[in-house]
Amino acid sequence: MNRLLTYYQKELSFLKQHGKIFASRYPKIARRLGIVEGETEDPHISRLIESFALLTSRIHQRLDDDMPELVNDLLAVLAPQLIKPLPSICIVMVEPDPIHSGLTGKNTLATDTALFFRHSTPVPYQFQTVYPVTLLPIYLKDALLHYNGDALNWSLKLSFQVWSGATINNDTIRIYLNGPDNAVNIIYTFLCSEIESLILNQEGKSSLLSPTDIKPVGFSKKESLLIKEPKISPVHNLLIDYFWFPQKFHFIDIQLPSNFCVKNNGLFEIKITFHNNQLTENLGKITEIINSDFFRLHCTPAINLFSIRAEPFILEDTKAEYPVIPDTRHQSQLEVWSVQKVSVQRKVNNSVQQFDIMPLLERHTDNSADENPGLYWQSFRRENLMPKGLEKKQYIAFSEQPNREVSSAPEVVTVNALCTNQYLPSKTQYFGNPDGDFDTDAPVASLKITALTHPTPPVEPASKNSVRWRFLSQFSLSHQLLDGDEGVKKLKEILTLYNFNNRSSNSHLVSLIQTLDYRPITARLISNDPHSLARGIDVIITFKHDAIKEPEYYMLCCLLDHLLALYAPVNSFTRLTTCIAHEDQTRRVWPIRAARISWL
Template structure:
């Protein structure tokens, strides 16, 4: 195939390999890239800016974990970072349209402003194409729930035959069925009573409860479904049978898959090779302890200003991040490795056009303890926090985050407002 026929505008690259190699490489690409040289097919040389190498995993549509419609996207970023940091080890090389020339290939040279030990450890295997992060989630229809009116809640089971390896991740919708009715009756969630059209004309709602499984040979959690009316009184639908549309996981089964395991995709030719690059990350069950639940409720009182204001800013940030770090000693060490947070009021121009005026925002400077980031990088966490703060900031404002090391600037991200680059 002639590369001119591909009409490539961008190329997605995954930093593959051991984290002790890919994380220092990630740091170097963020903070030490001076320019990119593209040697096109036919011999033409094009110079690209470091800005042509875009971090991947932060934009809308690049999420891996499924989030409820009402969930704040800033928290989704934190969930994904602590669950699967490799998800952020992707870059897009952009601005390629019309530059690749002709022939069967082209070359890319990365020119850095300093030497680094990691450069001597690299090979072509550390830069892979055709990679994508995946998550063990799939849709299912639950087993029918027969409403015998003898209990106040009912077990929600995806598959009786495979219950040992099938667990409910989330409930998408619930319907009640009656053989004498023309169509099933949709039942809205209890949270739809006041803020959704789904609950506008319904007098019954479903609620879900989750608990750690105490059954022999079944890991993970069990889920139960109950029903209430508008007065929050326990009740059941008039229909005798209820179904639920679910998103499910395979409990702890997925983390037993070895690197290099081959998969077959639905609707994908069997000649297409799909395989795992790494051991899947361990499943994280939700924390059920009452103390943790109260801590989650405390997120509701947080806002952008409470996270960055005053001497308690770094402590407040660490407290919040610990909720996402869970029981992982490595992740907790990273959170404690945030040494300082300094926030100052800033002003920035809205784009390059002078008529657009200026905007007030916040400059945030973070410093980290490098010893807390063995096998990872403070710049990866800082990149996540840059987007987190920008999604958390007030309207008509911005956040510009920088990382300092040894009393000197190390890395600065552009001013961001929401998911948009301001300047």
């Protein structure tokens, strides 16, 4: 009943406030109702208003117990990417010291390695790595983009040297393309699609590698920037990453051969010769900026997300909701991004026991009565008007089971949350420290960690009205097939929906998609296995002729290749063909990609 009293007071206050507004707008009608400036002297009307407040408070409480904040909760389960802010993010480079790190072979920094901002702040900015970083004891000595006038082709030479006393074997070298977007997209296109030959020179010996030994990075599910939010589907993760932070795709992996081994100051060189076509004229425009600084080793995206245990609180019958406070001392520097786990501690038989509380709108296991606290939680983000401006806070509310046993002792709730530092990392001017920008507790000594790009400002979710429209668009498009005359329009709508930064370059690139056709095909998923025969879909996308001038054209095709594969039906596959209108030499048949759903 104490909770009902809280709802009753809220509803009664609402009726009085809006009664006052109604009386000021329509004074004649208000006087007939016995209302003057929101108050009434007639006890019968007063009792009627109070009775109505009691009735609506019961309805409000019932809705909160069963389906609180309906639209937001639906979005939180079905499309959380539409209601969550996108945190600050940057590219960091990890440089082990050749002398003091003790690195003689490869070592790996795992995904989610914590990075702590070195400059003194009230609350240290904390990031986490998105990709695993394989530390190799090598230098990139030189990089040269060269035009061979005799052979009439362009080539790229990457020269490496192994550290003194170290060894490198058949490892994968991951390289980040660090430069202006246009130059990066040009080199990326040639490295991933225009290789004529790939040669490894090692101590006077040459080995011919396959062009497929160079692979793009960032398109797999485990490489998503928001992998910590499992409710976001791989389709939407891919779209978010591309339009939010495309630099995460500016990585390539070079696989060294199985018999490769270089030791102790040894040298080796990778020479990449490119096809000679109409795209090669772009290479001449970027020759001067291609050097060893353009190709960076040991890099990864890092995102401003970190786990924290919020301040505990005691459950009270008089409260309908509770703010999730990461740290009472630094509330303005920390913001809760999502609630990960909720538990309650209570005294049972002279001992303190802890029980996990399950989310309200997720599938629940049938826990035994001894393990089930009789509670479910739901969290929501709310904006509050404060003297210093608009404050956004995460709140948590609880729903009780009808047969829940109420403990006479206090019940203490603890919340594990993912937090961000809001806009603070993007506003600081202290990045670029010669001694490194971040520290880490990784088990490798003498690491210098530098931010190659300045942390981006967080991207706030759309307004409530925009969210509703995006919600409707999301699900109307997700349940339609990209076929027929409307196929291009639907595909463009899907891509435009995620261009939340409204970047004109993205909008222009999407507008260059001209036609989309498809046809059923039968092919082998494994070329040399006749038992892998399956039926799939051949998708042909044609771009307008102006696309040939766009350096980002190939990157968009990569996105579409992986995106359409995620839409493939069960036990099927997709094969994408892309081309530019009136340019037959741009026709490219992409590899067969099996559906994400497991084969039956």
